Amino acid sequence: MKRIVTSLLAAAAAVVVHGQARAADDVVIGAVYPLTGNGAAVGLDAKAVLEVGQDLLNNKHDAIPMLMGKGGGLAHLGGAHIRIVFADSQNDPQKARAEAERLITQEHAVAIIGSYTSATAATISQVTERYEVPYMSADNSSPSLNQRGLKWFFRTSPHDEMFTAAMFQFFKDIGAKTGHPVKSVALFYEDSIFGSDSSAVQRKLAGAAGINVAADIKYRASSPSLSAEAQRLKAADADVIMPSSYTSDAILILRAMNEIGYKPKAVMAQAAGFQEQGFLTGAGPLAEGVMSRSSFALDATKSRPAIPAVNAVYKAKNNKDLNDNTSREFTALMVLADAVDRAGSAKPDDIRKALIATNVPGNQTIMPWAGIKFDETGQNTEGTPVVQQVTNGTYHTIWPFDLAVQETVWGVGK
């Protein structure tokens, strides 16, 4: 293991000189993320993990058992390197649009990868559609994005509808397994596009599953205080609280519930902030027992042998483990690089054809998914999420049961 890491790091150092020498042949991929402002924490992690991916693709290192895990550049393009050019969207749709356009026209990016928030993805994917360049949505989870008839939109990640379906499936399975049914949920969601989208799906699926929505609370994001909101959650005292929140609010609501002496029976988060390291350290013991859907399972090393190697390089660079977001960004890059490689061409049209033909089995990725295969809307249909739970400050997979590393525990907070 250690040997792999050192060889990778040495290769990363070598690429600076090497990379410049052959810059002419580089295949440029644009990456649009919020690198300053509100989403900066997530954007900077994305930048770090994509750089790790770039190094793994370009440099010579011991083979990692995954798609494009051999390194040494793109084989079908004479060993050409992938070069990622980053752009800062500041989480603003207009700026995201301008940056995507710059990457395509100035930097000659043959594909764009992005973009964390759904609002920025909405405008980036319009630009890529007009310039006829693939947009690889790594981590945008709004279900509406792939339903706009776009030809150049591809999304490896599951969207909120798939995620939410998994949560409700989990409720059903765990009820059957342990005799602990979920009869009521409390929806708690922020007032931006993410919360609106996520809660709409949850409301719908709760109705379909015959689960009572005991509270339906839309709150103002980044509020100075969430104590009255916590009070409402306490009054409803549902079997499961289902929050859709970014990091800051995730920390705040757990603290606010604690402050009014409320220990929820269960929390099932729509990932986002709840999967961030800032939340886990910020909420500390209060986060114990919090469940969250995830597209990633760091502990699924048995069935996904590539995880330790990739995670080690990422951790060496960014001092964090891979999480729900960074793993998806990494995977999207690998799928894109694979498509360029199979296309044997850096022409957007060839890349698009190769993307459509993508069929990667799950064990060739670092994701716990069944696989990667795009439908006609560009959505990966085989991205099957998992459910995880916090124990001792980190997430552990608890569902699907065949991937579970521990039993589900009810109750939140220590």
Add this chain to the structure above:
Amino acid sequence: MTAMVFQVAIGGLLMGLIYALVAAGLSLIFGLMDIVNFAHGELMMLAMFAAFVIWQYAGLDPLMMLPIVAILLFGLGVLIYRGLIARALSVNFNRGMVQIFVTFGLAIFIRGAAQFVFGGEFKSINTGWLAGRTAEIAGVYLPLPQVAASFVCLAAFAGLLLISRTEFGRALEATREDRDAVALIGIDRDHIFALGWGLGAATVGVAGVMLAGFYYVAPNVGANFALIAYVTVALGGFGSLLGALVAGVLIGEVEAITAAVLEPSLKQVGVFGIYMIVLMVRPRGLFGKL
């Protein structure tokens, strides 16, 4: 039910006192020299980061570091006055706008600098004498960090009132009343203004430290409180300390009640609505001088 009513009311009160403390420094500076500091939230953010750094590297409890951060912010306030504000006051054209945009530019700069130094990650102080502790009285829960913050807030207001009784306070008052005449009686206006800025910054520094004990810390955190602070000051009346205190509590309560009874996502609309109504009746706020 009664417990719940009390719980909401107390939550509003505790938060309202924080708002009041954040607004106090803003109001003080405004009253003194007719300047709205648009970097006020950023000063608070810097104080929160200072608290975080001291906690992380020296392990001090937020309560113990209060004087340290207050002094740091006092120095920063004086520095900002000497370096920027004094010059903004000395321009003889378009002064109103120059001061707004100087402090606004400063706010952007500080935010960028904070991101440069600390990165975009959310940080929080999770250990301390009071961190995460609550006390229960007859079914009503009191979060101790907020309770401590409330006492500090009241103490700070008492302190500010005391200062206003001292010779320095009288000099402040005189300068406020007539900026030019004070020079005749041997008061250095510039000196008074600098100290006023120091005092205003120190006040928001105290608020920042107390807040850091239960809130998260990030480069953008100032913005969450800044707008409320401006509304608090305008509602209470620019330059009135008592106004800031009353308005802060009022806003905290309106916000808590709107969130508990009506729609949580519209709680600030409730606050802003009350503010607009008050302003229609009293254009200079509750306690503002006409």
Add this chain to the structure above:
Amino acid sequence: MDNLITRRRRGELWIGAVILVVLILLPLPIADAYTRNLIIISILFAGLAQAWNILGGYCGQISLGHSLYFGIGAYVSTLLFVRLGVPPLVGMFAGGLIGGLIALLVGWPCFRLSGHYYAIATVVVAEIGYLLFLNWDFVGGAMGVYIPFKGDSWVALQFRTQKLPYHYLVLAFATATWIAAWVIEGSRWGFSWRAVKDDVIAARSLGVRVFPSKMAAAAISGFFTGMGGAIYAQYVGYIDPDSTMNGQLAILIALPAVLGGVGTLWGPFLGAAVLTPLSELSRSYLGGSGRGVDLMLYGLVIVVVALARPAGLVSLFGIRRRPKGVADGSPA
């Protein structure tokens, strides 16, 4: 005296015409979309800043809530187009009219306030509008509104990758705001507004009806700002409350006017010509580092310009200003 003023005003028309011709020709040799986009955004903000200038500069009412009129304009024209099929070329006038109407509604209570009370009140009103739109499902709430692309069309103001049509659209918009400002400068209104700005009490004693003056300025300013919002919506193709009504936007609209020179014909344009490229370029070439360097630079420039050139960047060009000694202290 009169003659001198007429001559100066005619001179400004000539300068305006020359600059217009330059701006018409400017994009022709520039092929790349990024630079063209930069110019378009700069001109759009020049027009918006000029619109702000009509209320903030000539009339002296420091509004920090213009994002509201911008957002209203964007929403009105977009919803008319998406829901009712009204072409944006028409819709943008509707957006402007509603924007102006809202400005009147805001002005009615707020103009009774003075100085900082007015500034803060405009921030608050804009914030209320933003929150209401965020929670109003009829207008798409937080999800915003997508504008479907239906092919190149001047009526729908949609173009696949062409930038040139948008260039001329924003140029026409900015020219309209400039002409409005020019006309106002020479009109009785302009005189009243400047009087209101300099000294409300004196203005009143001269027989200027202060409140109607402010209302008229607000309506014109709101109209153009709403129109700008409508153009923005068609240009970007997607609107949501965060990108069209955010409080930060209000500052971005006012900033070029203030740093360029308030109450001047050229200040807002000059300010936008400097500030917009600065912010876009620093984000593009420094923002990628993710260290906030772009923000620091931007903040620094604002501080330095505001302090070094309190009368705005136009004063660098020695453009004649008001007589000496007339200093306006705090906003009235």
